[in-house]
Amino acid sequence: MTTSTNRPATPHAVVTGAAGGIGAAIARQLSADGYTVTLLxxxxxxxxxxxxxxxxxxxxxxxDVADSEAVRETFAALPPVHVLVNNAGQAESAPVSRTTDELWERMLAVNLSGTFFCTRAVVEGMRHAGWGRVVNVASTAGQRGYAYVAAxxxxxxxxxxxxxxxxxxxxxxxxTVNAVCPGYTDTDMLARSVANIVEKTGRSEADARAQLAALNPQRRFITPHDVAAAVSWLCSDGAASITGQAISVSGGEVM
Structure with a gap:
């Protein structure tokens, strides 16, 4: 049986969508944990x-993770990847009747196809090495439904x-392959959601933020650090028996 003794002394982690928000927090956490990190x-x-x-x-x-050939070329030029965190994502809202083909395809390309392309590029290397971690940053939207964001x-x-x-x-x-599913997280993506509510409803920014925070039983927004801490644990030897899970980081919104 393969054990954690196959774990490299200094594992190499790739974090996609790493420039800010959750991705940046994950990159900082993994670096602090002793990984070499590639920001993608x-x-x-x-x-x-x-x-x-x-x-x-x-x-x-x-x-661009949605570009299959660019992903292939980029990962081919990197050192062996031991940890992949698929964080790149994008959210846009529209009722189904006004969801265009282009919006639908863009949401699938960035959020789903990009995860597939990047994972496909590294999974055989992990398998041959006898150790690896794939963590997909999904969302509570991967565990339940929300109106107006069907795509x-x-x-x-x-x-x-x-x-x-x-x-x-x-x-x-x-x-191991796992997903973390954050609820509303205090990032630029949340700021865009709040601005959209303000524009379409005329509510104040404070009211819009309160409306979204109320979905969390803890009555707060998730922080990027909350998500990074969950990813850090899933990449550790202590989580060696955790695989195929969708772990909700949502203050109890999804159980």
Whole structure:
């Protein structure tokens, strides 16, 4: 049986969508945990600024995860990847009747296909090494429904299903595959959601934030650090028996 003795002395972690918010918090946490970290995303300046603040064991890879060929070329140029955190994502709202083909396809491309492309690029290397961690940052939208974000919700449900299927494929190889599912998290994505509510309803920003925070039984927003801490644990040897799970980081919103 494969055990944690196959874990590299200094594992290499790739975090997608790493320039800010949850991705940046995860990158900082994994660096503090002793990983070398590659920050992957599209915003070159922000990625380099973050890499400079993290330190010498941090590199940058500029790539659009929704571009299959770009993902293949980018990962081929990287050192072996032992930990992959698929964090890149995008959320847009519209009722189903006004969800265009382009919006639907964009939500699937960024949130679901990007997760698949990046994972496909590394999973055989992990299997052959006898150790690996894949953590997909999904959402509570992958565990329940929300009105007006059907495309995003469908994509995140897809991420959870993909997580469960892949976990079974690699379970005997020392590789775990899990999803973390944050509720409303205090990031730029939340700020855009609040602005959208303000624009469409005329409510104040404070009222809009209170409306979203009320979905959390703890009556607060999740922080990027909350999510990063869950990812850190899933990448540890202490979570070696945890695979195929969709762990809700939502203050009890989803149980």
């Amino acid at each position: 995303g599209r915003t070159t300046v922000a990625l380099h600024d973050l890499a400079g603040s993290i330190g010498a064991d941090c590199r940058v890879a500029v790539c 995003y919700t469908a994509a995140k449900h897809g991420v959870v299903g993909f997580t469960r299927s892949l976990a079974l494929e690699v379970a005997s190889a020392g590789v």
